[in-house]
Amino acid sequence: MKILVCMKQVPQKDAPLKLNESGTWIREDVSYEVNEPDAFALEESLRQKEKHGGEVVVITSGPARAQQVLREALAKGADRAIHLEDNAFVGLDAFNTARAFAAAIKDEQFDLIFTGLQSDDYGYAQTGVVLAELLGWPHATIIMHIEKNDAGIRVKRELEAGYFQYVDMPLPAVLTIQSGINKLRYATLIGIKQAKNKPLRKVTLAEVQSAIGANLQKIERLYVPQKTKNTEFLEGPPAEVAKKLVDKLRNEVRVL
Amino acid sequence: MATATVPKSKISGGSFLLEARTPHEVFTPEDFTEQHQLIGQTTEEFATNEILPNVEKIEHKDFSVTRDLLKKAGELGLSSVEIPEAYGGLEMDKVTAAVIADHIAKYAGFATTWGGHTGIGTLPIVYFGTEEQKKKYLPRLAAGEIVGAYALSEASSGSDALNCRARAELSSDQKHYILNGEKMWITNAGFADLFTVFAKIDGEKFTTFLVEKTFPGFSIGAEEHKMGIRGSSTCPIILNDCKVPVENLLGEIGKGHVIAFNILNVGRFKLGAMCVGGGRVSLENAIGYAKQRKAFGKVIADFGLVREKIANMATLIYVGESLVYRTVGLMDVALGEVDKSAADAAKQTLKAIEEYAVECSIIKVWGSEMIDYVVDETVQIYGGYGFVEEYPAERAYRDARINRIFEGTNEINRLIITGFLLKRAMTGQLPLMPAIKKLMDEVLSGPSQSEELEGPLAEERKLVAQAKKLGLFVAGSATQKYMQAIQDQQEVMGAIADMVIETYAMESAVLRAQKIAEQKGEAAASLPIAMTRVYLSQAMEKIEAAAKKVIAAVAEGDMLRTQLAILRRLAKHEPFNTIELRQQIAGKVIERGKYTLA
Numbered sequence: 001m002k003i004l005v006c007m008k009q010v011p012q013k014d015a016p017l018k019l020n021e022s023g024t025w026i027r028e029d030v031s032y033e034v035n036e037p038d039a040f041a042l043e044e045s046l047r048q049k050e051k052h053g054g055e056v057v058v059i060t061s062g063p064a065r066a067q068q069v070l071r072e073a074l075a076k077g078a079d080r081a082i083h084l085e086d087n088a089f090v091g092l093d094a095f096n097t098a099r100a101f102a103a104a105i106k107d108e109q110f111d112l113i114f115t116g117l118q119s120d121d122y123g124y125a126q127t128g129v130v131l132a133e134l135l136g137w138p139h140a141t142i143i144m145h146i147e148k149n150d151a152g153i154r155v156k157r158e159l160e161a162g163y164f165q166y167v168d169m170p171l172p173a174v175l176t177i178q179s180g181i182n183k184l185r186y187a188t189l190i191g192i193k194q195a196k197n198k199p200l201r202k203v204t205l206a207e208v209q210s211a212i213g214a215n216l217q218k219i220e221r222l223y224v225p226q227k228t229k230n231t232e233f234l235e236g237p238p239a240e241v242a243k244k245l246v247d248k249l250r251n252e253v254r255v256l
Numbered sequence: 257m258a259t260a261t262v263p264k265s266k267i268s269g270g271s272f273l274l275e276a277r278t279p280h281e282v283f284t285p286e287d288f289t290e291q292h293q294l295i296g297q298t299t300e301e302f303a304t305n306e307i308l309p310n311v312e313k314i315e316h317k318d319f320s321v322t323r324d325l326l327k328k329a330g331e332l333g334l335s336s337v338e339i340p341e342a343y344g345g346l347e348m349d350k351v352t353a354a355v356i357a358d359h360i361a362k363y364a365g366f367a368t369t370w371g372g373h374t375g376i377g378t379l380p381i382v383y384f385g386t387e388e389q390k391k392k393y394l395p396r397l398a399a400g401e402i403v404g405a406y407a408l409s410e411a412s413s414g415s416d417a418l419n420c421r422a423r424a425e426l427s428s429d430q431k432h433y434i435l436n437g438e439k440m441w442i443t444n445a446g447f448a449d450l451f452t453v454f455a456k457i458d459g460e461k462f463t464t465f466l467v468e469k470t471f472p473g474f475s476i477g478a479e480e481h482k483m484g485i486r487g488s489s490t491c492p493i494i495l496n497d498c499k500v501p502v503e504n505l506l507g508e509i510g511k512g513h514v515i516a517f518n519i520l521n522v523g524r525f526k527l528g529a530m531c532v533g534g535g536r537v538s539l540e541n542a543i544g545y546a547k548q549r550k551a552f553g554k555v556i557a558d559f560g561l562v563r564e565k566i567a568n569m570a571t572l573i574y575v576g577e578s579l580v581y582r583t584v585g586l587m588d589v590a591l592g593e594v595d596k597s598a599a600d601a602a603k604q605t606l607k608a609i610e611e612y613a614v615e616c617s618i619i620k621v622w623g624s625e626m627i628d629y630v631v632d633e634t635v636q637i638y639g640g641y642g643f644v645e646e647y648p649a650e651r652a653y654r655d656a657r658i659n660r661i662f663e664g665t666n667e668i669n670r671l672i673i674t675g676f677l678l679k680r681a682m683t684g685q686l687p688l689m690p691a692i693k694k695l696m697d698e699v700l701s702g703p704s705q706s707e708e709l710e711g712p713l714a715e716e717r718k719l720v721a722q723a724k725k726l727g728l729f730v731a732g733s734a735t736q737k738y739m740q741a742i743q744d745q746q747e748v749m750g751a752i753a754d755m756v757i758e759t760y761a762m763e764s765a766v767l768r769a770q771k772i773a774e775q776k777g778e779a780a781a782s783l784p785i786a787m788t789r790v791y792l793s794q795a796m797e798k799i800e801a802a803a804k805k806v807i808a809a810v811a812e813g814d815m816l817r818t819q820l821a822i823l824r825r826l827a828k829h830e831p832f833n834t835i836e837l838r839q840q841i842a843g844k845v846i847e848r849g850k851y852t853l854a
Contacts, residue, residue: 014849016848072297188333189333189336192291195294
């Protein structure tokens with residue numbers, strides 16, 4: 001199987017975030033890491049390759065720093081990488097990112113495309129789904145398990161409240177992968193050493209420019225939530241207080 | 257981008273005392289390649305996911321866990337970066353070796369084991385082994401299948417290892433050496449498979465042997481009850497007519513000292529890197545505690561005296577990183593010139609590393625004293641909780657202490673620093689004497705207009721230049737008085753070493769801050785600059801004190817007064833506002849919850 005894994009570089013989980021001057025996104029001077037669900041998507045692709053053979057290709061978009069996620073993936077066992085390198089890619093919405101990816105891989109024949117379930121920064125959970133639509137492929141989201149069979153694949157999806165759904169799908173298909181479904185491997189030193197010599201194709205903004213258009217989504221304003229503390233005293237006989245409390249917990253705080 | 261500004265041409269060891277360096281001549285953590293960063297990340301993940309969850313078991317000496325971890329580390333490649341590819345190693349640069357040591361040192365018990373195995377347990381074969389010995393042992397050591405140990409010290413010989421009593425005699429059939437004696441303080445002894453053992457053939461010729469634990473006549477004594485690093489194994493080994501095949505003689509007969517001295521020398525920089533890594537963990541614990549512990553209605557991280565400690569710790573870690581990576585960067589350039597295919601490649605490699613013996617000893621001394629300060633202040637921040645075993649401060653405090661003792665005591669290393677510089681000066685390898693003479697002429701001709709430096713950190717660079725002059729001035733006065741006999745004046749040698757250590761640390765801190773400022777702008781360098789200023793302030797105090805101590809011992813009367821006047825002139829500087837600087841540093845690292853430069 002030939003699998004493409006879409007990966008994103010996101011700010012490190014514990015990085016202190018500061019708003020940029022226009023208040024539309026965070027300042028770029030933070031440390032970055034691989035988007036967590038993407039790491040599990042990569043791991044799943046490597047396991048599929050180990051079982052069924054084939055090739056794992058990783059793709060990302062972003063400035064030069066984003067190359068780090070590709071090198072890490074190559075070090076863990078991906079065969080080659082595609083880097084849509086330009087600072088402008090950072091500002092694209094999910095739709096445009098998917099269009100750029102689709103354009104960059106138009107000459108490739110993949111059986112499967114994996115993305116993480118969503119990104120840890122914007123959290124849109126859209127890129128994979130939109131990409132499937134653009135390619136005219138079926139897709140399934142929140143994937144926990146993948147089994148290849150003669151007709152295609154059988155996947156396990158996570159639904160809410162402990163329910164799962166099993167779906168039979170033809171190939172090619174796009175799957176968005178849930179975090180925690182496998183145990184991530186380490187990049188071994190020999191892998192890291194070899195990654196340097198694995199092919200990494202760079203795609204410029206100009207090459208995919210014609211495929212993308214104006215963003216359909218935009219962040220107008222980003223702000224740090226203000227901490228407020230509001231203490232309310234419920235008064236009356238205990239039974240009445242309890243009733244009011246249950247009502248508040250159920251309808252206002254919605255924890256019941 | 258990084259590769260454009262890292263040093264490329266070789267710089268002589270010890271020359272930092274005489275020459276001014278530019279930021280482009282030093283390697284810094286900001287110059288790490290993608291590969292260095294990925295390896296740091298893998299090591300970090302290994303330490304966090306594999307080592308830390310096992311601390312309790314290892315601390316109680318469940319060494320099966322330790323062996324498993326060594327195996328896992330081997331599989332990842334963490335234990336073989338200094339082993340040639342031909343023998344199952346990865347053969348990578350010393351920056352990589354330092355990065356791994358730095359990040360694996362999250363728990364001292366295991367770090368000691370790993371350090372003993374990959375360093376003194378493996379490197380003697382890398383540098384002195386025959387083809388057969390290398391083929392036989394190195395691949396398995398690299399993979400962590402067998403564990404290495406190093407047996408030099410004895411009950412009555414440590415720093416003076418050449419005084420050892422262990423003996424070796426050739427058997428009558430000339431197929432074995434028969435070893436007798438007892439070695440002490442052997443790291444990893446409890447579970448190691450292969451020991452590099454030193455003994456005197458016929459009681460005279462100091463020689464090295466590779467001894468497998470299964471050899472007849474070899475046994476291991478009881479575990480020591482140690483103050484710290486209890487998660488490592490330390491036992492004596494007993495050689496009772498131990499039969500060692502002649503092909504297991506390492507190096508040359510009577511040349512054991514060459515191995516003994518070189519192996520400690522090549523490992524020292526990693527000890528410094530481990531101290532930096534351990535210090536970072538301790539600081540993180542201290543900040544975490546200070547942010548949640550309340551007193552007088554606020555968290556103690558808000559109190560000036562606590563913030564001062566946190567700022568000091570972060571500053572020291574910054575300087576430690578600067579020192580360690582600058583030095584391994586120097587070594588990598590020199591090692592790049594070694595012809596790996598040459599017959600004497602190992603010898604050339606050792607020589608390239610020995611070039612930086614002074615710098616490596618500095619890292620060892622400075623790093624081990626730095627971490628002792630950090631763990632001590634961590635206990636202080638934890639207060640009563642720092643004194644009980646349930647909290648991490650207590651163990652870290654005990655664990656750190658050994659660093660000043662093993663791999664050459666700090667006293668021995670101080671003597672190495674000054675002794676090595678003087679030796680190089682005598683042989684003309686380092687033009688120390690002309691530099692001293694020039695300075696003496698300059699200072700004796702009265703106050704002169706000091707040259708104005710320009711650009712970022714000009715004031716700080718000027719202080720470094722003053723520190724160098726103070727060092728030369730004191731070394732000049734002391735050598736004038738004692739001549740060759742200065743070697744016997746240990747207190748003077750030690751004080752000069754302190755000045756040299758502080759000068760190297762100061763310069764490393766300044767050059768790194770300067771490099772960050774030049775590459776990312778002064779705003780991005782605000783924390784490194786603040787840390788540099790804090791460090792320079794305390795280092796100048798130390799240098800001045802050491803200088804006074806020596807001058808007072810070598811001069812008297814009018815001469816003393818003249819020299820003290822010169823000293824004051826050379827040391828003169830306006831103090832930085834370190835209270836404000838430390839507040840600035842503390843604010844950032846406390847907010848971040850750990851060591852940070854941004």
